[in-house]
Each structure stands twice: as structure tokens, then as C-alpha cells.
Amino acid sequence: MSMLVAILVDGLVNASWLFLVAVGLTLVCGVMRILNIAHGGLYAFGAYATATLISWWPAARLTSPVSFALMLVAAVGVGAVVGLALERGLLRFVYGRDEVVLVLITFAAFLILEDVLTLIWGATVIAAYQPYSLLGRTSVGRLTFSNYDLSLIVVAVLVTVGLWWALTRTRRGLLLRAVIHDREMAQIVGINVGRYTTITFVVGCIFGALGGALTAPMISIQPGIGVEVIVVAFAVVVIGGMGSIPGALLGSIGVGLARAAAVHLLPDLEVFVIYLVMTAVLAVRKEGLFAPAAVRRI
Amino acid sequence: MSDREPILETRGLRKQFGAVVAAAELDVTFHRGETVGIIGANGAGKTTFVNLVTGYQKPDGGTIRFLGRDITGQGPRHVTKAGLCRSFQIPQVFGSMSVADNLLMAVGIAEIGWLTAGSPLEQPRRRALVEELLATYRMEPYAGHRADLLPQGVRKLLDIAMATARKPALLMLDEPTSGISAVEKYGLMDIIMAALRAQQVTIHFIEHDMEIVGRYAERVLAFAAGDVIADGPPARVLHDPRVQELVIGRHEAARGVLNHAAPPAESGS
């Protein structure tokens, strides 16, 4: 019984983390049809920036709300700066080129970001564990959970609801969905597709940095953390279907639960779970869970 | 007509997209050697019929027989290999290749087999075939042009020429003259029809221009809302009041366009 609870809670925590890390990527994918590898770089930047802000803040006055605020500041700052620089300074020169070229450009951007990161912060391991311990722990029967982990679930729910509201209840959100649905048609009816592209890319980058910021207290921050994340986030996006936020949510939950189950039942399988889920989903649904079935008109 | 051998028969062919009925229990028979014109308003289901028959889309129900064989549910590749080829409303060509290379590719793929797949595509015999196609379809001046930069009319011709590379028994042309100026249409149709009749291909063509239909078709099928509402010689179908209402639209009929329709050939068919 407690095993089941543990799997469920761990799974949801894991799912929340996956979703937070992947949601920005999904958004960018949907609007730009680009698999943005640089997303991993933003994740790393978010984590480092958070660590720096926390180290600057007087330790005695660091409270939980403050630390979350710092993460948000770090994410928005990093995401806006790096995102804008990438989109305006690089990507816009290759729009319209092969899908391959677009992906590789973001790969190049990722490589560059990795070295810029070590230029700024050096190659040493840094930590920003304070927010993690600040929140304490909760015991349920014989199980203890870190409150910080549980708070990820809350953040993921907030992000989901916020995105749902923004995309379905605001004018801009509706227009953005029109762009996602049919870029050419959106252009024809007079939507400024270029502007939406830039904004979406930046927002996607902010989410990427936020994923890193929220993860910073849970890990030791060092060069290379971005790499693992891209691979995982890709898998979530592909499972969900390109650009589908509900898909990413469902994909995250599926992978999160499967991973948690593996950790408790078949630890050897844990690293493989995400790829197994992805392969299984793709084998059944060729374009992921929620991809629109696009038949080319001929 | 009935004395001729059937080449394509559909029975109860159905297809729905959501609430839209694109094919409603179609029973259609084409005979060897016929030239059938298909008319119908936008969205009547003309392209869907071709898509279903050639396996691009799976029918919701019904059967398709081609040359006596059941081809229901087979994909485009198998249907093509069986001898049923098509051209497209939106031309489907290899954009990055020259016109000549498009045709060479078409000829090469038409001949591909386990043993020939590994031999060079470029062969003098194939080049000769390409030259022949270029000449037949009057595309010599464009031979070296990239296909995605061609004028619409030439791209349509290329699309059709590629479809004939296999020497099909039945060729379905989806709006061969769409996007082409009125004056050029007849020249284009003359080229196509001369080439195909020389090969004794059974022809099915979709067309919005009633004059063209009247001139080149010996039998006309009128589609409306996924159903065939009239089937017969052009003179009769084009003058059918329901066809005039649902397909042609009164204004066009009033302009007297139909009077130009050639009378159906009395003899033979």
C-alpha cells in the first residue's frame, strides 16, 4: 500500500518536473515547428542564474517565498535575454530553410551557450540547496516527502492552468492558437505571425529557464546538466505530439508514473523507461498522442 | 457502352469526413477506351473519388475492382503498379530536380525491381524515353528548368507526363487545366488527349470548364454532395436541369456556354 502511495507521489513529482522542463519546448515546437535544442542551454542558464541570485541574497533573510521569487526573476531575466538574442540574432536568418538546418542551428546555439556558461560561472560545481531545506518535509505514515518536491506539483498545476487560461481565454492566446493551427492561413487573415513567433520563442525560453531555476535546489549545478534535460524533454514533446500542451501533460504523467514505478519495482529499468514509453507511443500513434492528423490535400 | 469491357467498377463506395459526405454509396463503372469527364461544384467529392480509387484514402465502405481484381484498401503504390495512374489537382513533382530529371525519375521508378534498383538510373534508353515525353508534351524548352520554378501550365503538363510514364491502362486526371488561362486550355487538352489516345489509355478527367468537357469527353459524370447525379453523353448530362442547378449554376447556363458543347458522337459508343 505504502509502495503504491510512494509510486503515485514520486510519479507525480517526476511528472511535474518533466512537464515544467518540457512545456516551453512544446510551445516553441507548436508555433515554429522547430525542435529547439538550445532549450537545454536555457535550462542550465536558469539553474546557474538562480544559484547566483540565491548566493547574493542575505542568507538570514532567505524565506521560501523569496526563493521562489528569485527563481522567477532568474527565469524571466535569462529567458528574455537569451531567448531574444537567439531568435533575433540567429534563428530568423534561417526561417524557411530545411527542418534539418533549423534543428542544427539550435544545436549550434546550445553548444555555444554551454561554453558561455562556463565562461561566466566556471567549471566548478555550485549548489543552491537552501530553498529545498527551507520548506521542510511531510510524513505520511512511514513515508516522508520533501515539501519542495511536492511544491513542484503545485507549480506544474499553476503553469497548466495559467497556460490554459492564456491560450483559451485571452484574445492573444486565441490568435496564437490560430497560428499554431495553420500558419499560412493566420498570415492570410492578417495575424502578425512574425511577432507571435518571437514572443512564443521568448516565452518558451522563459519556461526552459524556469525549469532549470526550479531544479537548481535539487541538484548539484555543473556543466553538462542541460544535455540530459534536452533528451528527456524531447521525448516528452514527441510522446505528446508536436506542440500539444495537453499532450505534453499527459506524456509527462505517463512517463513520470512509469519511472517512479520502475524506481520502486525494477530499478535497473529506470533510465530506459522514458524511451520505452516513447517508442511504444509512437509505434501506436505515429505522430504522438495529440498530434492533429494531417492529411496532405492533393 | 455496355458491350465494352469494364475497367473500373466501384460498388457502394462510401467516405465521410466528419459530417461531410464526400462519397455516398458510389456505383460507378468505367469501360476500356472511354474518355469520361467528371464535373461537379467545389467540394462535390470529385477528388475524393480519385483518392479513394487510387488508395490515397481508405473508403469507409464499398468495393473497388480494377481490371477484374479487387483493389479495395490497397495503397497508391499497388494501385499504380496495377496500371491505374493519376495526375493531381495540385501538381506533385520533384521540386528540386529539372524537368528532364523528373521524367527520368518517373521512368526509372516505373521500371524498378529487386534486380534493377541497384543499376544506374541514367541509361541511354531511358534518356530517349525522356526525350520522347518531352516532345510529346511540348516541354523541350523547359527540359533543364527546376520543377518548382516552372509556370503553372508546364508544371501541370509535367505532372501528367510523369503519370503516363508507366503506360497505365486507366489514367485519372484531376483538373488538368486548373490554374491555366482560358486561351491556353484547349492547346493543353489537345496535347494531353492526343498523347493519351495514341496510347489507348482509358481516360477519366475532372474539369470545371463545361466547354472543355463537352469537347473532349464522350461520357460525363456529374457529382454533387458526394453522389453521382447524372451519367451519360455530354449533351444530355450538361443539359440536365439538376446538373444545371447543382453543378453549372444558372448564370453560366444563361450565358449560353452550353450551346458550344459538341454534340455526342452518334456512332459506336
Add this chain to the structure above:
Amino acid sequence: MRRTLLAMLVLAVALAAAAAFAPGWLAFLLAVVMAKSLVVAGLVVMWRAGLISFGQALFYGVGAYGAGMLGMRWGVTDFFLITLVGAATAGVIAWVLGFLVARYRGIFFANLNLAFSMLLFGYMVKSSTFGGTDGLRAPIPTFLGYEPGDATRVGVLLVATTAVVLPLLALLHRFLDSTAGRMTTAIRDNEIRVLYLGGSVRRTIHLLVVVAAVLAGAGGAMVALAIGHIDPDVAYWTTSGEFLFVAVLAGPAHVLAAVLGTSVFEVIRTYANEYAPQFWQLILGTSLVLSMLFLPDGLWSLAGRLRRVRKEAGHV
């Protein structure tokens, strides 16, 4: 074809000369370049069909680990046998996976391959049979019974690598001119048309996946034998990324472009390691961006441009 063969002959002679006279480090570098250019050539062929794989390291890794296992477990040391087995194993795995991956395009194709390569990586990291994170030692190769001494080994290795790589590239070149090979471009341009001409898109892509895997497997085995050591990083996705990078740098115009691209890449890498190791990724990324912005058809197109410029100059 004849010009290509001539170029290959010249290259072969040059490499043989290098094997005999060049210092060891250069011969070693050249052997690695030749072996890796096979992997790149495979990627380039898939790219012709519009397919990119983020997981080519899977087959590269299979070839490399195959070499290690053959040496360690079964005491096989023959260079050619090991390379053959590496290529065949990768080919068989690709043939099996091909039934699944050949159905996908674009990012899905890229990612499915990535997933499979990461599965291999994950397994190699954990598996004690394969040495875990420490990896394996590759055997010191022998060549059809000949055991070169320490002084000549690298030279012989370069000759043997060249003897495997160039014929394979020539075959590949021939394949690209065949109907199936030319269908790659057709598939990238318009799959629907290929189907409606009666060509099999899926079978062709399946074939490309296997061909690329065989090349990657052979390359992986030969690199392992040259370096003498294999660790799980050979199957990591950044390895795939680097190969893809070189493929872009090279361009799809010609099979020999893969050799050119790999050479440039390894030279950059060598100098970067020497003078600015901390900027390696920055250099890599920047040159990738520059090549894609200014040389969209790869380094090979530079050769074409030069030729044209020279021709025009000759006319004046």
C-alpha cells in the same frame, strides 16, 4: 564516376605515402578521419532523403563495442574481421529497427533514433559485461595474420583503414547513382509522387537506414581499433550530434565531401584541444552556424565555387 575514382586513387596514394612517411600522430589522425568519414557518409546519404538521425551513435557504438567484445571475449584481433562483424551487427540491428523507424519522418525519425541510441548508452553505462562507465579495451589489431611491430602499427592501420573506407565510399557513390539511390532526392522532394509512380518509400528508407548503419558500424569498429579503448560516450547523443555536424559541414554533394568535412572537423578539434580546450564547443557551434549561413551546401560547394572562379579567371 571516373573522376571520382581518380580522386579516390589520388587520395589512396597520398594516404599510403602518409602511412609510410608521416609521423605517427598524423597517421593516427588520418586513420581516425577516414574511419569517421564512413559514419558521416552514411548520415549524408540519409540527409539526401531529408532524414536526419540524432542516434547514429547507436550503430557507431555497436561497431565499437563489437570490436571490444570480439577481442576480449573471443580473442579475435583481425582488423578486417572485426570491422566486418561490426558492420554486419550494426546492419542487422538497423534492419530490425528499420521496420519501425522507416515509418517516421522529420523530428520523429530523429528522435526515435535518439531514443534507441540512448537505450544503448544507458545499457552500456550499467552493464558490467561491457565495462560500465570505464568501458572496454579494444584489442591490438592484426592484419590478415600480420602482426606489425609498435613502430609500424599506425602506418599499417592507416593503410588497412583506407583499404576498407575508400572501396566502401566508391560503392556508395555508385549506389547514389542507381535508381534506388537517386530516389533519395525524390523522397525528400515528394513522397506522394514516388508512391504514385509505384516506388516504395518505406523500403527505400529502410535500405538507407541499413546502409548508413553498416557504414557507422564499420567506422565505429575501426575507430575503436585505432584508439584502443571504448567507453559509453561512443553511444551518447553528443557523439551523434558531432557526426551530424560534420555531415552538414561536408554537404550532400559528393561522398568524398564526407572525408573533407571530417578532416576539417578533426583538425579544428585537434587545434582547439591544444590551444583553447575550454572553447571547443563555442568554436564548434560558431563554425556550424557560419557554415550553415554561408555554405548551405557544405564545404564541397566551396570547391565547386573555386573551380568556377578559376574558370572565369581563365576566360579573362
